[in-house]
Amino acid sequence: MIFGARKRFVLILALLLAASMLLAASSGAYYIAPLEIPRVLQEGLEGAYVLLNIRFPRVLLAALVGGSLALCGAVLQGLLRTPLVEPGLLGLGGGAALGALLWLSFFPALVWGLPAAAGLGVLLTLVLLLRLAPVGGEQSGVRVLLMGLLLSTFFSALIGLLQFRVGDPQGRSLTFWTLGSFGGANWELLALTAALALPSAVVMLRLGRALNALSLGEEEAFHLGIGVEALKRHALMLVALGTGAAVAAAGNIAFVGLLVPWLVRLAVGADHRMVLPSAWLLGASLTVLADLLARTALSPAELPVGTLTTLAGGPLFLFLLLKEGWRGG
C-alpha cells in the first residue's frame, strides 16, 4: 500500500471512531440527537447530566479498553509470530482478573491499585505461559494456544472461587470478569485506566519496525539490528500493562485482540507500522459499537459486551484456525 493511501486509511479509522463515539453518546434509554449534544451541554439542558456522568465516561472507557485490547493483541501476535493469539485466549485476561481479585481481597479499599495488580497478574501469566510453551519451532503456535486455553479455563474456576471470598464494593461478578461490561464506568475509573493504558499504548505504537523485523524470525531480526531479547521483555511488559488496565476496568472482553488485527491486516497488509495504529483505532470503534449494541439491544436489560464480541470472534477464530492449517503462522 502506498503512503498516501496509508495515511488516508488511518484518517478514515479516526473518523469512524469519532462517529462511533458520537452515536454511542447519543443513544440509550434517553435519546439525545448527536448534533444536539453541544447545545445540550452548553445550555445545561435536561440531558446534560446523563451525558456528563453516564455516557461520556462509558464511551471513552469503551474506546480506551477496546483500543488497548486490540493493540495488545496485535503486539502479542507480532511477538509470537502468529495471528492466532490474543490476550483473552492465552489466559492473560484471566490472569488480570485474578490479580485484580487478589488485590481486592487484601486491600478492598484501595481501588486505585486494581489496574497495576491486574497488570502484574498478566505478567506472571505470560511468564508462566512462556515457560510451559517456549516460543520457536514448528508447533510453537499451537502449543502456546493449548497452554493458554488451559490456563484460561483454570483461571475462570479460580475467579469463581475467589469471588465468594472477596467483598467487592462494586459487586463485580464472575460474569463481569469473564464476559466484561462497561457498566461501572465513571470518570475516576476512566482516569485510572487511562493512566496505564495510554502511556503503554504510546510506547507500543513505536514497536512496528522491530516487530516487522521479527516477522522474519529471531535470527533475521538480529541481523537487521534488533535486540530480540530486549524487545520481548519490553513488549511483554507493555502488553501486561495494557491488558491489565483494560481487564481491571471492564473485565475480559474476548476476541477484540484477535478479530481487530486480523481485519486490519486484510485492509492494510502485514506492515506493523500500519497495523498497530490502525488496530488501536478500529478496536476502539468496534468496542464502542459493541457496547452500544450490548446496552440497547435488549433494553432495559444489558448484555455483557463480551457475549457480542465472542459471537463475532468465535466463528472467525475457527475460520482462521482452519485456514492456517494449525501451523500457527
Add this chain to the structure above:
Amino acid sequence: MADRLEARALGLRRTGRWLLRQVSFSLDTGFCVILGPNGAGKSTLLRLLSGEWRPAEGDVLLKGVPLERYSLAQLALERAFLPQQRSLAFAYTAREVVALGRLPHQRHRPQNHEDQVRIEWALEQTGASGLAQRPYFSLSGGERARIDLARVLAQDAPILLLDEPTNHLDPRQQLEVLALARRLAQEGRLVLAALHDLNLAALFAERILFLKSGQLAALGSPDQLLKPALLQEVYGVPFEVIEQAGRRLVLPALPPDGQ
C-alpha cells in the same frame, strides 16, 4: 588500513565438541566461497562472522575493531546475512519483504525515497521485479529465494554473508545469483558465500576457503586450490579435475567399490 573482515583464531564449542577451531584469515573485498563437507563448519563460520554467535575463542574484527564493540544497529549497517533456513510470519507482499531489508536504515526516520530506490534496485538485480506485488506465500521456492536475496541486497551493507544462496534454484538461476554475487564484489563489497557445488565455485569464486572438520584447510584462488590432492584431503574421496576450453571441471571419482 585494516582489512574489512578478519578472523583471529576463531573457535566455537557446542555440547562438548569443537564445531570450529583455530580459524584465522583476513579478507577485504572480493567474492570468497566457503567450501567443505557437511558439518565442516561453513554455517558456523558465517554465524560467527555475522556476530549472531559469540566465539568461545578468538575474535572477529570488523575494519580492525572487535565485533562486540559494535552495537546491533551499527552491525546491521555493516553486514547483511542470508540464512539457509528462512521463515516468514504474516502475509507480506514480496516487495514488503524486500523492504524489510531497509529497516536498519529507518531507526530514526520513516520510509523515504532512497529506500524506494534501493528496493527497486535490489529487485532488479535479482530479476525479481515482476514478483514484487505478489504475496510472498504464493511464490515458489525459487522465487522466494530471489526475494530473500533481494532483501539482503536492500540492506545495502558492504559485507554480504550468504549461506547456500543457490539452494532451491534451478541451474540458470544458480548461475545468475553467483554472477550477481561476483558483480557485487567487483563493485567493492566483500561477499562470502557457503556453497556445496565445486563447479559453481570454480566458475565464479575469486577466492576459496576450504573448511574441514572445523579447521581451515586452505585459502586461495581457485587455480591454486582446485587440485585433486587437496580436494581428496578435504572431502575424503578421489577427484578428477578436467581442464576444458579454459574452464575447470571438478568430478568426484566413483567410490572404491565401483557402485
